[in-house]
Structure formats: structure tokens, C-alpha cells
Amino acid sequence: MANPVLPSSGVLSPLGLDAVRLSPGFWGDRVALNREVTIAHCQEWEEREGWIGNFRGERPRRGREFSDSEIYKLLEAMAWADHPGLPALAEIVAQAQECDGYLNTRWSGSRYTDFEWGHELYCYGHLIQAGVARLRMHGEDPLTRVAVKAADHVCRRFMEGSETCGHPVIEMALVELYRVTGTERYLEMARRFVERRGTPALADIPFGRAYYQDDMPVRQAQVLRGHAVRALYLACGVVDVAVETGDQNLLKMVESQWERTIARRTHLTGGMGSRHADESYGEDYELPPDRAYNETCAGIASIMLAHRLLLATGDVKYADLAERTLYNMLATGVALDGRSFFYANPLQVRVPSVPLDGVNHAAEGGLRSPWFDVSCCPNNIARTIASLPAYVAGAAADGLRIHHYASGEIRGGGPAVRVETGYPWNGSVSVRVLEDGRGRIGLRVPAWAADATLSHVPASSPDAPLPEGPVIRPVGPGYAVVDGPWRAGDEIRLELPMTPRWTFPDRRIDALRGSAAVERGPLVYCAESVADQPPLGDLSARVRPPVEHHGDDVVELEVAAALGAGDGNGWPYSAAANGHADGRDVRLRLIPYHRWGNRGPATMRVWLPI
Amino acid sequence: MANPVLPSSGVLSPLGLDAVRLSPGFWGDRVALNREVTIAHCQEWEEREGWIGNFRGERPRRGREFSDSEIYKLLEAMAWADHPGLPALAEIVAQAQECDGYLNTRWSGSRYTDFEWGHELYCYGHLIQAGVARLRMHGEDPLTRVAVKAADHVCRRFMEGSETCGHPVIEMALVELYRVTGTERYLEMARRFVERRGTPALADIPFGRAYYQDDMPVRQAQVLRGHAVRALYLACGVVDVAVETGDQNLLKMVESQWERTIARRTHLTGGMGSRHADESYGEDYELPPDRAYNETCAGIASIMLAHRLLLATGDVKYADLAERTLYNMLATGVALDGRSFFYANPLQVRVPSVPLDGVNHAAEGGLRSPWFDVSCCPNNIARTIASLPAYVAGAAADGLRIHHYASGEIRGGGPAVRVETGYPWNGSVSVRVLEDGRGRIGLRVPAWAADATLSHVPASSPDAPLPEGPVIRPVGPGYAVVDGPWRAGDEIRLELPMTPRWTFPDRRIDALRGSAAVERGPLVYCAESVADQPPLGDLSARVRPPVEHHGDDVVELEVAAALGAGDGNGWPYSAAANGHADGRDVRLRLIPYHRWGNRGPATMRVWLPI
Known part of the structure; x- marks a missing residue:
């Protein structure tokens, strides 16, 4: 199965990447963009900066001491995306590996002389993760052989002794290599790295x-x-x-x-x-x-x-x-x-x-x-x-669990289903069963969704009387689980309330005192100083229900605020408390935090003085 | 005259260090402690760390690239304090200077190869300041010759071109060397360094x-x-x-x-x-x-x-x-x-x-x-x-100005006076004229002292009728100036109100919103978690007049506060605003900020949630 994390036990099991097919939508679009644009962008820059050339032996070596790891992370991305550029890039990497498995373009003449900052084991960690991804998506090839050879070198060199790396990552990489190969020394090596840390092991x-x-x-x-x-x-x-x-x-x-x-x-x-x-x-x-x-x-x-x-x-x-x-x-x-x-x-x-x-x-x-x-x-x-599809859903002992909502198909862990949703812009999630089958289906209700409802709409059937209207029941935070058996066409509808909400900080967070933020569904909102937005430096928001503005692919919000008046005096500490801005009233547009910084230079704030 | 800053023009002129003699008190004690303890402490550590050894040619060289400057700062301290350790230390420094005036224990083999981080001109700056101090306190000697030789080297090397140092200080050092020697090229070199900066001159x-x-x-x-x-x-x-x-x-x-x-x-x-x-x-x-x-x-x-x-x-x-x-x-x-x-x-x-x-x-x-x-x-x-005595008082065109209150004698800028005060613990300042004379005397009334009063108490004289009670007049912030002529024994009494006051931040300072601090006179106060002080992490102070506790050499304050109750839940952001702590009432002891950290490890805060 292809997934970055495949534990041999646990309450939930992951599904393979091939079991979750995302269709266009918030995450489906991003997965496609990543494959089409971002991976090539990264490769171009790594070539331009000379970090790939380091593996070709080009000198002087360029980049930081851990730049090898960037090529490995990219190789891992290519592996999950089944990207055609992988074999050629892997070949360049493979040629730089030494006979005993050592592989590092920076330290090859002075191996393991700086565990605090050298990042050699950190680089192996990412190499091994890339190798694991390739093994799971494709099977053995030059990249996976390089990764295994490096892991074997690490086990030989570090199984005894008290050394470890200043930057962790080798630990989880070795466990995953154990999971995919069954070779127990990788797990034992990871365990020892974990236990060594803090004994202390570093300077x-x-x-x-x-x-x-x-x-x-x-x-x-x-x-x-x-x-x-x-x-x-x-x-x-x-x-x-x-x-x-x-x-x-x-x-x-x-x-x-x-x-x-x-x-x-x-x-x-x-x-x-x-x-x-x-x-x-x-x-x-x-x-x-x-x-x-x-x-x-x-x-x-x-x-x-x-x-x-x-x-x-x-x-x-x-x-x-x-x-x-x-x-x-x-x-x-x-x-x-x-x-x-x-x-x-x-x-x-x-x-x-x-x-x-x-x-x-x-x-x-x-x-x-x-x-x-x-x-x-x-x-x-x-x-x-x-x-990303690896994170969307999983299998419990009794059936499917959907963790994150994105349009697409899920075939694994329980009945095959098609998910259709405009999440996170709206809170309606439709899960339609694609084949007759058994097993429960659980849908996550986030903690912020206090008034969520769920309905089970049986498929209409020529044999059965017309179904009555679906039973809508409230569901609290947690997994809302619906029992089978299922017939193709059965539908579960989850309605998550997407009312914008004001959120206040714990009073021990000194830096946020007297402020509040707006959230809607899973999204944190922020004010960005673009277009005709008022200045954000001195305002006081009113804690009243925000107004929603629905666009094509984004929901924006609007809140009322008062702008501060005057420019203060020469010394910004005085005997007079001045808790609230007191100038003219304005409307403040809020956008999802993840969208900010896409419209040119701007100021921004999530927490609004109130 | 001996003073670190002696401008040739300006509204006020400094007095020489020898014109201001501090007696025991807040600053007098610190000047004595500095001379007796701190200077020797610094020299011991510079010897122990090898930074002085660098000048003796001990190798490997130790310390950071700018460690030479620490020895120069110490030499300046020794010069002002007329410390007996100066000549021997200066001799060690002098031996490391090269024939052309270049002097740096780190870069001597690769001069001026790193203006961004090399700090060579920065080190000269402190060397020259030490030399200026020595010239003014003592006259020419080996240290001053080293400094002048270095300055001449700098002028030869840098008068033309566009280079400057990543760390300023050479500018003010050269101006002061011009002031004490009259050599105009030092001023011109300083002017060029100032004008070069930002052209840009550095990487x-x-x-x-x-x-x-x-x-x-x-x-x-x-x-x-x-x-x-x-x-x-x-x-x-x-x-x-x-x-x-x-x-x-x-x-x-x-x-x-x-x-x-x-x-x-x-x-x-x-x-x-x-x-x-x-x-x-x-x-x-x-x-x-x-x-x-x-x-x-x-x-x-x-x-x-x-x-x-x-x-x-x-x-x-x-x-x-x-x-x-x-x-x-x-x-x-x-x-x-x-x-x-x-x-x-x-x-x-x-x-x-x-x-x-x-x-x-x-x-x-x-x-x-x-x-x-x-x-x-x-x-x-x-x-x-x-x-420090250089900062206490100065001369205006019409007489003396006292900027800072410390017990001691001032002989310069106007009538000789003796200052007696318990400042900053109390606000009573007595300035007694020591000799008959003319010229005004001005006393600074700080901006926080809104209700200060000043009285002029003429010396009693056998020739004159008994003086009536002194005329007490309110004086606002600024210099309260009293006219002469003066007779020995005349006294000016300044009363600065030392009532503790709550101070609030400008509302644009996001990090301080909803907090206030307590000040008394020139002192900022803070809460420190020692002895039976309540924990400082979750409290809410009441903005009411603090209670004063007068000790031998410190005034402490006490305010009321409420402690927070409960430990919060798992996620520190919620739909409920929780502006104020609501647990049991406590008394919070405040000490002057400058006193904190003298009683062992503790937490501390100046700004109190209110």
C-alpha cells in the first residue's frame, strides 16, 4: 500500500494513496497544481542554485550543509506524484553514493565530524523517506537501492555508540523503512536514536x-x-x-x-x-x-x-x-x-x-x-x-472513517464512496455509497461544529416503497458513525454549521489580550491592507456577527470597526488609559488567512483589537 | 577638561569629571563599586578568556572577531577612573600594533577583507575613545600614542574610497580625537564615514x-x-x-x-x-x-x-x-x-x-x-x-544646569554648589551654594513631575533681618531657573512629587494592550516572583493607588490583584471572552525594575494585566 505512514497496529489504519482519488476542489486543485507546477519549480531552483550539481561533483560545492536533503524531499514528492522526472534525478543522486553507502556532498572528506550541525543523518532521513515512497508507489529501483544502502550504512556505523544527529528525522524514516522491508535492524536503530537523545548525546x-x-x-x-x-x-x-x-x-x-x-x-x-x-x-x-x-x-x-x-x-x-x-x-x-x-x-x-x-x-x-x-x-x-490523499480517510475496525472533507472517491476501509462538497466554503458534505456492502461509515464532526446534523438518505429502489424524508439527527463533535448495510446510491449528508464566529484568547496569552479573531469553519480569517481597506494599525473591531460575502472560490467576511484618531504624542506611555479607538466607523474586510499575501505587498492581522 | 563629549559649540557645555564629585548615594555608590570591583572583574575575565593574551601573541587566538574592542572599552573605563592598572594593560596593547598603525589581533594577516563583519574600524573606534579618555584625564602616554597612530593609519587608508565598517563607532571616536587634538583630518574622516553610509557602502x-x-x-x-x-x-x-x-x-x-x-x-x-x-x-x-x-x-x-x-x-x-x-x-x-x-x-x-x-x-x-x-x-x-559624573550637570550661557540628581559637589558652569538628595527614593533635592557668586542655577524638573515646587532659601546673615519663610513656587517640567547673585549658604530646594503612578501604553502597542505599569519618580517598577509573592502568570491588577514601603535603600510598592482560577482547557482559544482573572485576591509587591534578578532565579513582569 502506498502511504507515508503505515503502522502495523493502531486504532485506525491508513488507506493507500490509490484508494483516495481527489476531484477538483480545495485540495484536489492543490494536489494537481503541486504536481504540474510546484515540483518542477523546485527542481528548477535546485538546479539553478547548484544543489543538484553538487551530486554531479561540480565544484565549488554550493548551498548549505543540508542542501542534499532538499533534493531528497523533492524526490519524495516526485515519488508520491509518480512524476516522470524521478528516475533521472535519482540517477544523479545514486552516482554520488560511496561504496560503503555513505552519501553526502558536503562532508564526504570529513565524515561525522559535526553531529550538532552537520545534518548527515538528517539528510539520510529524507533520502530514506524518498526511498520508502518509491518502494511503495513503484517498487525497487535505483533510488530505493540508494536509500537501503544508506540505511544499512547507518546501522553499521551507529548501532553501537552514543551518537545521534542534531536534527531528527532519521528516526521516523528508519521505522518506515522497517515497515516496508520488514528488516528489524532499522527499527532497532531508530529506537536507539530515540533513547540516546537527551542522555545527553550532543554538545x-x-x-x-x-x-x-x-x-x-x-x-x-x-x-x-x-x-x-x-x-x-x-x-x-x-x-x-x-x-x-x-x-x-x-x-x-x-x-x-x-x-x-x-x-x-x-x-x-x-x-x-x-x-x-x-x-x-x-x-x-x-x-x-x-x-x-x-x-x-x-x-x-x-x-x-x-x-x-x-x-x-x-x-x-x-x-x-x-x-x-x-x-x-x-x-x-x-x-x-x-x-x-x-x-x-x-x-x-x-x-x-x-x-x-x-x-x-x-x-x-x-x-x-x-x-x-x-x-x-x-x-x-x-x-x-x-x-495529501493519504490523510483524508482511514479504516477503523468497523469500517471507514473520513477525517477531512474533499470531493473525490474513496475505495478502501469500508464501502466505496463518492464525496461531494464545497468545503471549506460551505459545510454540506454528501457521501454517496457506490457499491452494495457492509461496514460502518464515520464522518468527523469538528469541535467547532456544535450544531451539526447528519441524515441518511437511502437509495430509492423499485422494490421498496418511496423512502420517507430522511431522518435528520444532531451530531456532536467526534466521529458521527452510520451503520450499514449499504446499497449503491445510499447517501449520508453531513451539515456543518459555517456561521462565522468570534474567538477569544486565553487570558494568559499576554500578546493577545484585548483582541479577538474571526473563524469560519476550519478557516482562520484575517484583515489585509489591500484596495480600499482602512489602515490596520489603529482600529477597534466591534464583536458583532460578521457579514458573509460569497465569491466563486472564497467566502469573505466583513466586520465593523472604529479607526483610531490622532497620532499620539512623543512618548507612548501616559497616565491616561486609552483602550479603544475612537475615530470614524469603517467596515473591515476579512479574508481567509491562507489567501493573504496573494495580492501584493500588504499589512495583515488575524487578531483584531476589540 | 575631562569628559567623553566636549563639543566646540552647543546650547549647553559639559563640565569636566573633576568638576563633579559624587558622594555616597545611588550613583556615588555605583561609581565607587565600578572602580573597586567591576573594572577588576572585567580585566580578570578578559585575561581568563585569552582576549588579553591575543595581544601578547598567544596562539591560537581566542574570542570573537571583535574581542580586541573589549580591552579598549576596559582601558577607557580605567582612564576615566584613573585606575592604576591602565599603564600595564596599555603596554600589552601597544606591543601588538604594527609599524604603520594597523592593530588587530584577529585580522592582521588579512587586513580589511571583511568590512561587513570584520569590526576592524569598530575596534579602532573604541581604542581611540580610550585614547581620548587618557589624553583628557592624564595627557600623552603609550596608550594615547597607540590611539593616535591608529587614527592616522585609518585616515591614510580610508580618506579616499567608499569603504566603511559594518559596526559604527569610529565616527564619534574620530570627532572626539579631533576635539582633543585639533587635527582636522580626524573630523573630515568621520564626516566621510557618515556620508558614505547608505550609498550603499556595504554588501x-x-x-x-x-x-x-x-x-x-x-x-x-x-x-x-x-x-x-x-x-x-x-x-x-x-x-x-x-x-x-x-x-x-x-x-x-x-x-x-x-x-x-x-x-x-x-x-x-x-x-x-x-x-x-x-x-x-x-x-x-x-x-x-x-x-x-x-x-x-x-x-x-x-x-x-x-x-x-x-x-x-x-x-x-x-x-x-x-x-x-x-x-x-x-x-x-x-x-x-x-x-x-x-x-x-x-x-x-x-x-x-x-x-x-x-x-x-x-x-x-x-x-x-x-x-x-x-x-x-x-x-x-x-x-x-x-x-558618569560627566552626565550630571552642564553649563548654559547664563549659568549652571543640573540634569541629574545625585549627592555631591559641582564646581563649574556657575556658582559652586553642594547637592544633597535621597533621590530617587525621595524627591527632595537641596542645592546649597558654597561660595558667593553670580550666574543662574537651573534644576531639571522631569516631565512626570507635574506638581513640583521650588524654594529659594537665602543664607541667614548677621547683617540682615532674619529671613522670612522661603517662597515656595510651583515649577513645571523643564529647567527651573533661579537667578543669583548668590551668597555662600544660599539654598535651593526642589521638591519632586514621588507619588507612585499608573502608566498606560499607547493603544497601538499591541503587545501591551490591557496592561498597565507602575512608576515612581524616574523608576519603573516590576513584580518579581520571590519569597511569598503570588505567581505572576495569571493575575489581574487593580488600578488603585499603590501602597509605599520604605526600606533602607529602596522603596517598594504594593498593589492589589486577583489571581486567575483554573487551568484552562486543551485549546487556548474559545468563544468566551475572559478578560479578567477571577480567583482569590492577593497583594502584589513591586520593586524597582533595576533591582530585579538580585535574589536568585525568578519570574518578573513590568506590565500588569488590569
């Missing part, structure tokens, strides 16, 4: 060992901390090891780390990472909207983690968080044309950014860029969207 | 050219931006060049840059710099309390700039800002024992820091450290406190 650095989760063993940690992508990749590997070794205590530790991280260290968009300096989480309740880092890759890694925990536990809360992050981080990270990307995803931008055609050396998040010095995000987006 | 870097103020010529800039210390050092040099060349337009530009910076980019403590990643200002109204960087050196540089603008214009607002920064940044940067230092000075710390005896590789600001990898702050504190 102290100015950022502190928490930066790479080496401050304490993973079994003692209470929360995700340090560099967000590293923390999340590690947690993914820990879940994988826990599931395959049947280590329930280890799984429970990650679950509790996740819970505290969600309760105290996650932005409304699902974004994680509050600090630019070390790309780290920051402390509990340190959630600044303007300086939120929220690296696109951390959003992707959070989706990967939530998906693993969903499979292991079946708890719908993980799917809820994954959905929030899919719509407000993954969909935000790439422009509507598939050719430019956000690295950081702040929730407030005070000054419009300058457009950039070339490589963006910074990662501030004001305007999407075609490429970055560190271009993990574009390639990570490419591989994630290429494998 | 583009990931932080952007604004990082080192090379994004536009200084005559076009509207605000201070980029790396805060660089921006402020450059602005100091620009004022110096403008004053010496009589360029009023240039001076006006800096004044307007300063005004916008104060109105939009300055923390309540006077601290500047909101971002850790590039130690930069951040955008207008980006003033987070928790992630405020507020480098100690930026506070010092801001005092240097405000002092220069005060001298040039006589506008009291510059002295007000200098006072705020002296009490809440400079005094905060060093512990009460003179042996540990803050690098960053945030206004909120959520998690207590781990104590550190050795070198602190980070700069987070949770607990003072004895030393840093980059130890500009300790040495900058040492040189600034060593020259």
Missing part, C-alpha cells in the same frame, strides 16, 4: 541543548520545546517507535507532550514556534502574533505528528488539529500559483514587504518568495501535498 | 542592509532602525559631525529620527531593540515585553545620544530620556555586587533562569551572568559608570 551550544531536544530524555519531557521542526520530527519518530515496539508508556508521553503544547504553545492557525532567533517554541503562553515564527515546515511536521497520533489512538482531537493546520498553515505556505512560498507565517504584519523575484535570504513572512537560502519549506510542501 | 546580507544602517543615507532616514547599538552609535557620530561642521540640517535629521524612535520604538524602561534575531529595533509599535531585547549597550548608546542632543539643543526632553535610561537600563545592567550583568533586558520573564557561574553563551536576560561570549555589555557599563 552544549549557545541556544542550549533544548534547541535539539537533547536537554533530557524524551521519556521525561513534559512539552515540545526548542527548535519546532526538530521537536516535531522527533516526536513523530517517537510515536513510530512506540507503536512498532508496543511501548504504551512512550506513546503516552508523546500524547501528554502534545496536549500541553496544544494548550500553551500553539497559535490559532495551528502554527508552532514563537521565536525567530532559534526557530523555537518559546515558553508557555508566549504566542506573539507579529513575531510568531510558525515555520511552514513546523506546520507540516505538526500535521505529520497529529496524523500519527490519530492512527494510534483514534482520538478525533488529533484530526481536528491536523485540519486546522492543513487549512491555515499548509495552504498558506504556498501561493495560489504554486510558485512562491512562506517560510515564516506570522499572524500580524505591520509593514508591507518588498517583492522579491530571486532567493530570499530572510524568512520574515511578509511576502511569499520563489526560493530561500534554506529551502526546506517549498520541498516540504511539495512532498506533503503530493501525499 | 547586502540576510538581515538586510538596514541591519547596519546602510539601506539609505543618514540624511534620508526617518527613524532609527536595524541593529540598535549600531544605529545609536552612528547617530552619536552624526550629531558630533553635525555640531563640529555646523550642519544644522544634519542635526535636525537626527532629532527627528530620535523623536519617532522615542514615540514608537522605545520600551518604558528606555530600552531599545525588540528583536533577538538581529538585535534590531523592529517596526513601529513592535514593543513586546517578554521578547524585548533591550541590550544593555543599546541603553548606554541611547544615553550617549540623548546627552549629545541635550548639549546641542538644550532641550530638556533629552535629559528626561537619559534619566529614564540611566535608572532603568544602566542601573539594571549590573548586579548590586558589580560582578554580573544583563545583556538583554526584557520587561517580562515567564520562566526562572538557571544560575550560571561561567560564561553565558546566550543573552536572554533572565539572570545576570559574570561574563558572555560577546562581552560588550560589562565593559560598556564599566566605561559609562566610570564617566
Whole structure:
């Protein structure tokens, strides 16, 4: 079966990519755009920047010490997308591998001299993930042989000893290679990398060992901390090891780390990472909207983690968080044309950014860029969207579970069904059974959907009397499960209430005090300073029901606000409290956060002073 | 005359260090502690870290590329303090100078190959400032000859061309060397460095050219931006060049840059710099309390700039800002024992820091450290406190002006006076005239002191009838000026109201919305989580007059607050607004911000939710 994550046990099982065919719609369009545009875009830039040339032996070597991994992420994207460019690119990579399996264009003369920053095992991790994807989609070929050879080299070199890599990812890659090959030493190697971490295994650095989760063993940690992508990749590997070794205590530790991280260290968009300096989480309740880092890759890694925990536990809360992050981080990270990307995803931008055609050396998040010095995000987006159907649905013991709503067909886990929906723009989801069969069908009702309803409309039949009107029943958050047996043509209709709603922050989030945001369905909304929008720097919104404006492929909202008057005096602290703007009344247009930054330089804010 | 800044023109003139003798008191004690403890502490650490050894030719060279400058800052501190250790240390430095004047322990084999990060001219700047200090305090000696030789080398090498240094400081150093020697080429070299910047003169870097103020010529800039210390050092040099060349337009530009910076980019403590990643200002109204960087050196540089603008214009607002920064940044940067230092000075710390005896590789600001990898702050504190009497008073055309209140004697600028005060703990300042004489005496009334009063108490005389009770008159913010002539024993009494006051932020400062701080006199107060203090993470203060608690050498305050109840749920954003804590009532003890972090690891906050 083809899926990036195939645990051998768990409450839910994934379906193969071939079991889920997306048709045009929010995600179907993005999967197509990714295959047609984004993958080629990434390959062009990696060629232009010389990162592919590094594998050809071109000198001087170009790019950062971890640039090899970008080619591997791209290869993984190509594998999931069954992209015709894969074999040629894989061949270039294969030629750079040394006889004993070592493969790195930067460190080949000085192997394993810098575990803190060298990223050699990190690069292998992405190579192995690409190999796993290729094995599952295609079967053995030069790319998979390179990946296996590298994994064998890693096991020989690192099975004994106390070394590990400053940047996790090898852990989950090795578990998946074990899952696809059955070779147990890969699992054992992953387990040892997990257990070594925090003993400590790496040097102290100015950022502190928490930066790479080496401050304490993973079994003692209470929360995700340090560099967000590293923390999340590690947690993914820990879940994988826990599931395959049947280590329930280890799984429970990650679950509790996740819970505290969600309760105290996650932005409304699902974004994680509050600090630019070390790309780290920051402390509990340190959630600044303007300086939120929220690296696109951390959003992707959070989706990967939530998906693993969903499979292991079946708890719908993980799917809820994954959905929030899919719509407000993954969909935000790439422009509507598939050719430019956000690295950081702040929730407030005070000054419009300058457009950039070339490589963006910074990662501030004001305007999407075609490429970055560190271009993990574009390639990570490419591989994630290429494998997106893998996240849509799964199988429970009693039948199908649909986690995320996108038009298309699902054939696996239960009765074959066709999903039709305009989600996330409207909340109507139709699931029509395509063949007679048995097994339950469960539809996720998100936690925000308090008044959802579900109806079961039996297919009309010449043998039976005309069906009465369908029974509509309220369904609460969780999986709304409908029993079979099924006849082709049976339909389940889920109605999720899409009324826009005001959302307020926990009062311990100092940076958001006195503000509120608007959400609608799974989407976080924001104000963007384009066209005739009033300035966003000094306003006070009125917490009244927003007005909806339905367009072709987007729903915009409108709220009332008052603009601030006057420019203040010379010193911005005074004896007079000035809680609210008091100038003229304006209407403020809100767009989905993932759409912002597609209309040129602008300021933006999710949280509105109230 | 001995003073770090001696302009040849301006509304106010400085007095020499020898004209101001501080006696025990807030600043007098700190000047003594600095001389007795801090200077030796810095020298010990520079020896231990090998930075002094670099000048002896010890290899491998140790420390960062700019570590030479730390020895120069220390030499400047020694010069102002007339410290006996200076000649021996200067001798070590002198031996490392090359025949043509070049002097750098890091780059000697590859001179001037990296203007962006090499810091060679930056190091010269501090060397020249040390040389200027020594010339003014002592006269020519080996240190001053090294400095002059280096300056001559700089003029020969850089007078033509378009090069400048990534880190300003050479500009103000050269102007001061011109002032003390009269050699005009130093001024011309400084002028050219100022005018070159932003043409642009340096390479583009990931932080952007604004990082080192090379994004536009200084005559076009509207605000201070980029790396805060660089921006402020450059602005100091620009004022110096403008004053010496009589360029009023240039001076006006800096004044307007300063005004916008104060109105939009300055923390309540006077601290500047909101971002850790590039130690930069951040955008207008980006003033987070928790992630405020507020480098100690930026506070010092801001005092240097405000002092220069005060001298040039006589506008009291510059002295007000200098006072705020002296009490809440400079005094905060060093512990009460003179042996540990803050690098960053945030206004909120959520998690207590781990104590550190050795070198602190980070700069987070949770607990003072004895030393840093980059130890500009300790040495900058040492040189600034060593020259602190230079900032206390000045001469106007009509007589003396006292800018800052500290017990001591002032002999210069007007009638000799003795100042006696318990400031900043109480607001009574007595200025007693020591000799018969003429000339006015002006006392600064800070902007916060709305109901200040001043009285003139003539000396009692056997010839005259007993004086009636003194006439007490209200004085508003600005300089309250009293006419002479004076008889020895005449006294001026200034009463500044020291009632604690609540201060509210401009509503455009998003990070402070819904909060208020308490100030008393020039001091910003904060809550620190020590002893039986309630936890600071979830509370809501009541905006009522604080209660004062007077101790031996500190006034503490107490306010009422409510603690938050409950631990929240799993997702910290909800449909319910929860503006205020609602648990049990508590009393919250507030201490002066500069005193925090002297009682072990703690959390802290200046801005209290209300």
C-alpha cells in the first residue's frame, strides 16, 4: 500500500494513496497544481542554485550543509506524484553514493565530524523517506537501492555508540523503512536514536541543548520545546517507535507532550514556534502574533505528528488539529500559483514587504518568495501535498472513517464512496455509497461544529416503497458513525454549521489580550491592507456577527470597526488609559488567512483589537 | 577638561569629571563599586578568556572577531577612573600594533577583507575613545600614542574610497580625537564615514542592509532602525559631525529620527531593540515585553545620544530620556555586587533562569551572568559608570544646569554648589551654594513631575533681618531657573512629587494592550516572583493607588490583584471572552525594575494585566 505512514497496529489504519482519488476542489486543485507546477519549480531552483550539481561533483560545492536533503524531499514528492522526472534525478543522486553507502556532498572528506550541525543523518532521513515512497508507489529501483544502502550504512556505523544527529528525522524514516522491508535492524536503530537523545548525546551550544531536544530524555519531557521542526520530527519518530515496539508508556508521553503544547504553545492557525532567533517554541503562553515564527515546515511536521497520533489512538482531537493546520498553515505556505512560498507565517504584519523575484535570504513572512537560502519549506510542501490523499480517510475496525472533507472517491476501509462538497466554503458534505456492502461509515464532526446534523438518505429502489424524508439527527463533535448495510446510491449528508464566529484568547496569552479573531469553519480569517481597506494599525473591531460575502472560490467576511484618531504624542506611555479607538466607523474586510499575501505587498492581522 | 563629549559649540557645555564629585548615594555608590570591583572583574575575565593574551601573541587566538574592542572599552573605563592598572594593560596593547598603525589581533594577516563583519574600524573606534579618555584625564602616554597612530593609519587608508565598517563607532571616536587634538583630518574622516553610509557602502546580507544602517543615507532616514547599538552609535557620530561642521540640517535629521524612535520604538524602561534575531529595533509599535531585547549597550548608546542632543539643543526632553535610561537600563545592567550583568533586558520573564557561574553563551536576560561570549555589555557599563559624573550637570550661557540628581559637589558652569538628595527614593533635592557668586542655577524638573515646587532659601546673615519663610513656587517640567547673585549658604530646594503612578501604553502597542505599569519618580517598577509573592502568570491588577514601603535603600510598592482560577482547557482559544482573572485576591509587591534578578532565579513582569 502506498502511504507515508503505515503502522502495523493502531486504532485506525491508513488507506493507500490509490484508494483516495481527489476531484477538483480545495485540495484536489492543490494536489494537481503541486504536481504540474510546484515540483518542477523546485527542481528548477535546485538546479539553478547548484544543489543538484553538487551530486554531479561540480565544484565549488554550493548551498548549505543540508542542501542534499532538499533534493531528497523533492524526490519524495516526485515519488508520491509518480512524476516522470524521478528516475533521472535519482540517477544523479545514486552516482554520488560511496561504496560503503555513505552519501553526502558536503562532508564526504570529513565524515561525522559535526553531529550538532552537520545534518548527515538528517539528510539520510529524507533520502530514506524518498526511498520508502518509491518502494511503495513503484517498487525497487535505483533510488530505493540508494536509500537501503544508506540505511544499512547507518546501522553499521551507529548501532553501537552514543551518537545521534542534531536534527531528527532519521528516526521516523528508519521505522518506515522497517515497515516496508520488514528488516528489524532499522527499527532497532531508530529506537536507539530515540533513547540516546537527551542522555545527553550532543554538545552544549549557545541556544542550549533544548534547541535539539537533547536537554533530557524524551521519556521525561513534559512539552515540545526548542527548535519546532526538530521537536516535531522527533516526536513523530517517537510515536513510530512506540507503536512498532508496543511501548504504551512512550506513546503516552508523546500524547501528554502534545496536549500541553496544544494548550500553551500553539497559535490559532495551528502554527508552532514563537521565536525567530532559534526557530523555537518559546515558553508557555508566549504566542506573539507579529513575531510568531510558525515555520511552514513546523506546520507540516505538526500535521505529520497529529496524523500519527490519530492512527494510534483514534482520538478525533488529533484530526481536528491536523485540519486546522492543513487549512491555515499548509495552504498558506504556498501561493495560489504554486510558485512562491512562506517560510515564516506570522499572524500580524505591520509593514508591507518588498517583492522579491530571486532567493530570499530572510524568512520574515511578509511576502511569499520563489526560493530561500534554506529551502526546506517549498520541498516540504511539495512532498506533503503530493501525499495529501493519504490523510483524508482511514479504516477503523468497523469500517471507514473520513477525517477531512474533499470531493473525490474513496475505495478502501469500508464501502466505496463518492464525496461531494464545497468545503471549506460551505459545510454540506454528501457521501454517496457506490457499491452494495457492509461496514460502518464515520464522518468527523469538528469541535467547532456544535450544531451539526447528519441524515441518511437511502437509495430509492423499485422494490421498496418511496423512502420517507430522511431522518435528520444532531451530531456532536467526534466521529458521527452510520451503520450499514449499504446499497449503491445510499447517501449520508453531513451539515456543518459555517456561521462565522468570534474567538477569544486565553487570558494568559499576554500578546493577545484585548483582541479577538474571526473563524469560519476550519478557516482562520484575517484583515489585509489591500484596495480600499482602512489602515490596520489603529482600529477597534466591534464583536458583532460578521457579514458573509460569497465569491466563486472564497467566502469573505466583513466586520465593523472604529479607526483610531490622532497620532499620539512623543512618548507612548501616559497616565491616561486609552483602550479603544475612537475615530470614524469603517467596515473591515476579512479574508481567509491562507489567501493573504496573494495580492501584493500588504499589512495583515488575524487578531483584531476589540 | 575631562569628559567623553566636549563639543566646540552647543546650547549647553559639559563640565569636566573633576568638576563633579559624587558622594555616597545611588550613583556615588555605583561609581565607587565600578572602580573597586567591576573594572577588576572585567580585566580578570578578559585575561581568563585569552582576549588579553591575543595581544601578547598567544596562539591560537581566542574570542570573537571583535574581542580586541573589549580591552579598549576596559582601558577607557580605567582612564576615566584613573585606575592604576591602565599603564600595564596599555603596554600589552601597544606591543601588538604594527609599524604603520594597523592593530588587530584577529585580522592582521588579512587586513580589511571583511568590512561587513570584520569590526576592524569598530575596534579602532573604541581604542581611540580610550585614547581620548587618557589624553583628557592624564595627557600623552603609550596608550594615547597607540590611539593616535591608529587614527592616522585609518585616515591614510580610508580618506579616499567608499569603504566603511559594518559596526559604527569610529565616527564619534574620530570627532572626539579631533576635539582633543585639533587635527582636522580626524573630523573630515568621520564626516566621510557618515556620508558614505547608505550609498550603499556595504554588501547586502540576510538581515538586510538596514541591519547596519546602510539601506539609505543618514540624511534620508526617518527613524532609527536595524541593529540598535549600531544605529545609536552612528547617530552619536552624526550629531558630533553635525555640531563640529555646523550642519544644522544634519542635526535636525537626527532629532527627528530620535523623536519617532522615542514615540514608537522605545520600551518604558528606555530600552531599545525588540528583536533577538538581529538585535534590531523592529517596526513601529513592535514593543513586546517578554521578547524585548533591550541590550544593555543599546541603553548606554541611547544615553550617549540623548546627552549629545541635550548639549546641542538644550532641550530638556533629552535629559528626561537619559534619566529614564540611566535608572532603568544602566542601573539594571549590573548586579548590586558589580560582578554580573544583563545583556538583554526584557520587561517580562515567564520562566526562572538557571544560575550560571561561567560564561553565558546566550543573552536572554533572565539572570545576570559574570561574563558572555560577546562581552560588550560589562565593559560598556564599566566605561559609562566610570564617566558618569560627566552626565550630571552642564553649563548654559547664563549659568549652571543640573540634569541629574545625585549627592555631591559641582564646581563649574556657575556658582559652586553642594547637592544633597535621597533621590530617587525621595524627591527632595537641596542645592546649597558654597561660595558667593553670580550666574543662574537651573534644576531639571522631569516631565512626570507635574506638581513640583521650588524654594529659594537665602543664607541667614548677621547683617540682615532674619529671613522670612522661603517662597515656595510651583515649577513645571523643564529647567527651573533661579537667578543669583548668590551668597555662600544660599539654598535651593526642589521638591519632586514621588507619588507612585499608573502608566498606560499607547493603544497601538499591541503587545501591551490591557496592561498597565507602575512608576515612581524616574523608576519603573516590576513584580518579581520571590519569597511569598503570588505567581505572576495569571493575575489581574487593580488600578488603585499603590501602597509605599520604605526600606533602607529602596522603596517598594504594593498593589492589589486577583489571581486567575483554573487551568484552562486543551485549546487556548474559545468563544468566551475572559478578560479578567477571577480567583482569590492577593497583594502584589513591586520593586524597582533595576533591582530585579538580585535574589536568585525568578519570574518578573513590568506590565500588569488590569
